[in-house]
Amino acid sequence: MLDEYLKILHNEFSELETDKSFRELTTVEIGGPAKAFLEVKSSEELVKALIVVKTHSIPYFVIGGGSNLLVSDQGVDKLVIKVATRSIVVEEGLVRAQAGTSLQELVDFSIKNSLTGIQKMTGIPGTIGGAIYGNAGAYGQMIGDHLEFVSAYDLEKQEVVILTREECGFEYRSSAFKTNGCVILDATFKFSPGDKESLSRESSEVLAMRLKKYKPGLKCPGSFFRNLFTSEVPKSALEKLPPREDTYGKTPAYVFIEALGLKGRRVGDVEITDFHGNLFVNLGNGTAQDFWDLAHLCYQQVKDRFGVELHPEVQLVGLPSISSEFTVHSSPRLYRGSR
Numbered sequence: 593m594l595d596e597y598l599k600i601l602h603n604e605f606s607e608l609e610t611d612k613s614f615r616e617l618t619t620v621e622i623g624g625p626a627k628a629f630l631e632v633k634s635s636e637e638l639v640k641a642l643i644v645v646k647t648h649s650i651p652y653f654v655i656g657g658g659s660n661l662l663v664s665d666q667g668v669d670k671l672v673i674k675v676a677t678r679s680i681v682v683e684e685g686l687v688r689a690q691a692g693t694s695l696q697e698l699v700d701f702s703i704k705n706s707l708t709g710i711q712k713m714t715g716i717p718g719t720i721g722g723a724i725y726g727n728a729g730a731y732g733q734m735i736g737d738h739l740e741f742v743s744a745y746d747l748e749k750q751e752v753v754i755l756t757r758e759e760c761g762f763e764y765r766s767s768a769f770k771t772n773g774c775v776i777l778d779a780t781f782k783f784s785p786g787d788k789e790s791l792s793r794e795s796s797e798v799l800a801m802r803l804k805k806y807k808p809g810l811k812c813p814g815s816f817f818r819n820l821f822t823s824e825v826p827k828s829a830l831e832k833l834p835p836r837e838d839t840y841g842k843t844p845a846y847v848f849i850e851a852l853g854l855k856g857r858r859v860g861d862v863e864i865t866d867f868h869g870n871l872f873v874n875l876g877n878g879t880a881q882d883f884w885d886l887a888h889l890c891y892q893q894v895k896d897r898f899g900v901e902l903h904p905e906v907q908l909v910g911l912p913s914i915s916s917e918f919t920v921h922s923s924p925r926l927y928r929g930s931r
């Protein structure tokens with residue numbers, strides 16, 4: 593599909609790479625090649641790339657840190673644009689970060705400057721752009737909470753637009769950017785003053801807890817499935833689960849998976865860790881198909897036993913969705929390689 597556009601892309605971008613493996617671009621270290629790959633280091637370069645793809649109707653896909661992606665073994669037959677723009681500036685009490693800035697950099701910056709609001713999001717990998725796209729969060733804090741506005745390139749209008757927090761449409765692990773065709777350029781936040789020592793302590797406590805789950809060196813895309821709002825889980829399902837304390841009004845996906853004894857289950861070289869039921873890891877030579885099969889197995893067993901549908905938090909790229917529409921087919925492997 594992309595072959596016909598490669599000449600245009602090479603002419604426009606001298607630094608264009610071809611067949612760049614998604615193993616190098618994702619934390620799970622899985623995925624086939626990006627047919628064409630471009631890393632942009634300024635918002636101007638990013639906008640230029642978006643104008644080129646729009647002008648020539650070139651298929652494209654934007655990534656940040658690749659920490660929430662599972663890409664098919666066949667790769668992506670598109671121009672993959674990695675947003676690597678990095679800066680944090682303060683203007684009139686507002687903090688603006690470019691989309692490619694790592695979330696950790698912003699967390700560290702906020703603590704250093706005694707600003708409260710995202711200190712518990714320490715340890716979440718990835719960029720500001722990716723965090724806003726999926727409304728990343730942890731321990732009761734979410735990236736959207738203190739956001740004032742986002743500047744983005746709107747490919748439909750072909751102009752830079754400003755979206756207020758309301759217009760960003762934040763929901764649990766979701767935002768308007770999943771559907772609005774805008775690419776995030778930068779984000780502006782308004783944090784309240786806080787006490788540096790307390791912020792630092794809170795952040796360290798969270799990091800210590802996180803390190804128990806996300807041991808250094810794990811090849812994973814974060815939690816695989818989204819947690820569920822307890823109010824939306826049928827009572828009959830809750831009754832089948834071991835008693836537990838409510839976590840921010842949610843029932844974690846892992847409790848269903850663990851109740852089924854699936855911790856430690858392995859498909860190919862992908863395994864559910866033996867210490868957390870919603871943590872699927874690449875043991876080294878795992879494939880996207882292994883991942884998908886293991887996730888689908890969990891999805892199906894949870895559905896059969898509890899009547900509850902789990903939905904991936906991870907963005908599946910070039911892979912079929914894991915949802916009820918696929919359970920009617922006898923073999924999900926029929927979808928190998930489909931986009």
Ligand SMILES: Cc1cc2nc3c(=O)[nH]c(=O)nc-3n(C[C@H](O)[C@H](O)[C@H](O)COP(=O)(O)OP(=O)(O)OC[C@H]3O[C@@H](n4cnc5c(N)ncnc54)[C@H](O)[C@@H]3O)c2cc1C
Pocket residue numbers: 619653654655656657658659660661675691715716717718719720721722723724725726727728729730769774775776777806812813814815907
């Ligand atoms: C060890 C580990 C722990 C994690 N813990 C958490 C956690 O506690 N809480 C949590 O919420 N998540 C967590 N995650 C998941 C992940 O880190 C977050 O979702 C993160 O915000 C993704 O950012 P990214 O830059 O890596 O996005 P990517 O994975 O590169 O992309 C994710 C999506 O964002 C889109 N996107 C990226 N940049 C832009 C942009 N500039 N404009 C428009 N769209 C864009 C992409 O197209 C893609 O659809 C964890 C992941 C790992 C590996």
